[in-house]
Amino acid sequence: MKRLDKENTILNKINHENLIKCYLTFSDKENFYFVMEYLEGGNVKTLVNKYRLKDEVIKLLIAEVLLAIDYLHNNFNISHNDIKLENILITRNVSILY
């Protein structure tokens, strides 16, 4: 439960373009819910499997991930520890990428 509390507090404070937004949370007797932004673009992993990305796009993605990490490090002293392609999501503007 401490985890949930801490996750609540962290997600409440996060406000960055490159990080997923959490709008609200609520709980039942059984479950605890986080209502979050839905990104239609999907993973980067699926995108990489389908298309061959250009260097520019890869740089773009990496830069955005770095911005997000920088934000977390500076403001919350959090280490993500699980950065991988599956955890990088894309917004609706996927058509620009490929």
Next chain:
Amino acid sequence: MNIIDVDSHLKFFYDIYIIFSKYSIFKRFDSSKNHNICRICEKGIKKSDFIYHIYFCKIETININEFKLNKDILYKLSTNIENIERKKKPFSLKLNFGQDYNFIENEKLPCSLYFQSCINNDNFMPIDSFNKDIIKILSKEKLTKFELYNKIPVKFLSIYKINSTLIYSLINEPNEHEKKKILSELLLYFINKDNIIKEIFSYNKMKKLLFDSSISMKSTDTPSYQNNFLFDIKSWSYNKIFVNNFKNVSEENKHVEETPSFKAFKISELLDKVEKKSKSSTEVIQNYLPGLNQETRSYFHKERRLQLKTTKKFEPKRKKTSKKFIFRSRDNTSMGNTTKDNNEDRISSFNMDEKFWVSINCENEEIQEKVSNESDEESNDGDDELAEINKQAKNIDYIFASVDSFDEVVYEAPCKKESKMSANYVLNISNKIDEGSSEKDYSLSSAQKSINKNMHELFGDIRINLDCFNSKEDEGMITESHSLNNLGCKVEDEFIESLERDSNEKKDIKLKDLVNEMDRIYIREEKMESHLENQINLESWYNEDYIDEFSKNNTGLKNISIKDFEFKHKIGSGDYGKVDLYMKKSTNDFYAIKSLNLETMV
């Protein structure tokens, strides 16, 4: 022909950006959505920052309606554009920026802004007399605004300037053959002036803009991605590519026959195809799938499935036939003809630019063939689309799926380990210790090592005590072993027996201590569980930035439950719980909801 440079675009937008920042337009926007823009406006601008923010999707949603509020700024902006035209001449401004297009109150605007304002403005009426005539003709048919844009006027807004009479006759003529002739004449006219490429491309671009925006206006009131500068920049850069490709092909004279009449005839046919395509909604949607909203996409898929179900029963499966394809690379070199067998490899090796270009452009014959063949392949696959969608949905993971991992760093370990511990664990350990004491070969050091392993796995508090305990004994054992080595072999057995007796006595004492400690921990654990059960009813919270999105229908933030949401499909699952896609019933917005079982968490 003026070839458009990306750098010149950047210069232009940099100038616009400075104007915006001076007049602080951006402060009108939500700080959450345009966070970086506000930040830069506060700090001051560097050119590198600005370019970065263009390339890196930072400037995304800017409503044109908000620009209308500041007409003075728009006027100054337009004057600045004119100055740029006169001084620098970065690129051909006739097409992309409206020198000749008049805004409602004679305010000059860039063309892209103009069109976007047309979309958002209900009172839009073009001022030029010729356009009025067109609209009069079309208004007799009682077309909707979207159909009106989709049919004619946008196509000719850019063309009519050059030869208006031909187009006027084209609209009034009922015969289709004569229409084609007139079109071919028009196109010839443009080809001779090297303007046709730009015209067609601008037409496609505007059509796409209008089409997408009309859909987005119907479905949601939120600003869509079409109303951004980035889209324009990207499309212009693709325009450059297209121009280069066409130029080189016309120079080489290899892959396209260059007689103007043939070319004009070909393009007229293609235009007809485009018009046909615009009538059937599914094909158009297919071309613009990646940019659409979820509702339209799902609607399209449903419709498609129905079609497949109906068609599959009657039509046999199509056999794969070898067809020729011509691909043009971005480096202006022809890729040559390929058969369909190699087609898949080709597509995978495409650059992204070309892929995007394909998705926009319907007018090239080759690309049409390719798109149609792709669609045929998809239709051959049949009902596997559902499976593909489900696969994609399964692959989607949530960024915060990794919360568990970083919790290990943030939180202290004993909290987690105590929560795992239960009465069964304690009983097992005590049994193991008893069994160990009954065994004959059971030496003290090995027994304590095994105990240490168990304890080390289970909890850290006792481990510290045991370590202290071990360290003393180990020292004792070491000294004794040294003494054993010094003595003879006969004496060893006696010493060992004596040691074992001592160790058994010691062990009994230690076991009693251990059991006492276990009981203490067990009691402590029960207390913790009772404490945690009291904590389960956490207070829900909400972000103050997004209150408006949830308080539209005054459902009350504190009374929200899952019953307010409709379950759509599963996105992902893991140790952390599961993430599902839900639609909110009142607003029809989609949200990803992560649900965690409290029992498993505890």
